[in-house]
Amino acid sequence: MRLGDGGPGPPVLVTLVTLILILCNNEFVRADKSKSYSMQTLCKNHFLQQLYRKIDGAVLWSQNERNLDCVITFQTHSILQRFMLRFDGLQLDCNDHLFIYDGAHAVGTYKFDLSCKNTKQTLGAMFTRTNYVTLKYVTDNWGTDTNGFKLVITAVKDPKHDCTEFRCNLREFCIATDLVCDGINHCADGSDESSNNLCQNNDTGTILGLEVTWFVVVVISTVLVLLVVIVAVSVCACRHGSWNNRHGNSVQQQNASYSLAQMYGSNGHMPVKPGGGSTTTLADGGMLHATSGNWCHPAGPQGFRTHPARGRPYCPAG
Known part of the structure; x- marks a missing residue:
């Protein structure tokens, strides 16, 4: 929240303080006679x-x-x-x-x-x-x-x-x-x-038993205190709302990251590149080949390891 949006800005407060000082100064000068x-x-x-x-x-x-x-x-x-x-x-x-x-x-x-x-x-x-x-x-x-x-x-x-x-x-x-x-x-x-x-x-120049000058000073001081209280409450409310918004967004992002991990980071599921693309390609007439990850074989206790292909002996029919 900015002070200029819905709350008394610095010019208002400065004007009130200046008016109080002028009234007090005039009163002191008058009494100084x-x-x-x-x-x-x-x-x-x-x-x-x-x-x-x-x-x-x-x-x-x-x-x-x-x-x-x-x-x-x-x-x-x-x-x-x-x-x-x-x-x-x-x-x-x-x-x-x-x-x-x-x-x-x-x-x-x-x-x-x-x-x-x-x-x-x-x-x-x-x-x-x-x-x-x-x-x-x-x-x-x-x-x-x-x-x-x-x-x-x-x-x-x-x-x-x-x-x-x-x-x-x-x-x-x-x-x-x-x-x-x-x-x-x-x-x-x-x-x-x-x-x-x-x-x-x-x-007769008194109001509620006070001189007019001091009565005006009291009224302006009261208004100034109320404005300060209103500004303080408004700032606290805005900060509280901003904190709730940030906290809610972080929770949603965390839940979304958990869903993606469950979808793509578990065994038997398709891994995802950092850029968002898959590491699988289609080749040989539509056969699906996994170039990395555990698409074909689940990971063992020590993680996924690629085994070299073994040749099978060819025995011709006799």
């Missing part, structure tokens, strides 16, 4: 710590990390954007410091030095002038579980630039559409999370 980071994970000593992370929005969590001294840099996707920073929670130990730099490196004069004297109410929303922000977090070896912060970072575009995505109400900043209705207040005035038509449409 708003990230959630743990300071404990970001501050691990490996090469990823030195990368510039391009984001549209992110949430940084900190809870009683000890003996940290790390630097993290974020970058906007566009040079026309800058960062807005806002704390949803802030309670640092007096020996811990969070330095905020308006730039791509933790050098020069920092913009803010946050410690135990700062609260989220007194700080409000903070803005950078560049499209970079660098955080330097330094902690000691002591603290409690109440120490830490929750920092919301959002890439915003000023009202003077054209906004093709979502425009906040109060300050009229433009933010990425994927940050809207994600459960995080990116506009600082709550307009991106208000109960407007956009959020209601996002809430």
Whole structure:
């Protein structure tokens, strides 16, 4: 059986796999717009710590990390954007410091030095002038579980630039559409999370409790598995039928060879040449002469042997 005859061929399977990958990739890219980071994970000593992370929005969590001294840099996707920073929670130990730099490196004069004297109410929303922000977090070896912060970072575009995505109400900043209705207040005035038509449409975009994208992925994956099972069963059935045909033909050929041997290979029967012809000839007026084999004499215990002709004495009548 060929896959093109009655079964789904490789182009169908490749198309389904490609569609699943595209849907998954789109879902991951969409979710990648708003990230959630743990300071404990970001501050691990490996090469990823030195990368510039391009984001549209992110949430940084900190809870009683000890003996940290790390630097993290974020970058906007566009040079026309800058960062807005806002704390949803802030309670640092007096020996811990969070330095905020308006730039791509933790050098020069920092913009803010946050410690135990700062609260989220007194700080409000903070803005950078560049499209970079660098955080330097330094902690000691002591603290409690109440120490830490929750920092919301959002890439915003000023009202003077054209906004093709979502425009906040109060300050009229433009933010990425994927940050809207994600459960995080990116506009600082709550307009991106208000109960407007956009959020209601996002809430209704589910099927059987799943988002539309993931529902399509599940359906296509199920169909793909069923097609693979059907192809496997069809291939096994075809192989089984081919084996039966070959086995039946060999049995028939074996039976046919036995019949020929019984007809031509036994004692007292006519031998057959390899080419299919007989070794007997007709001569002397139709008398049958055997040139080989055992046409006239049966084989003895040691096989057939030809005896030389003996002359008979001639005795004339007296």
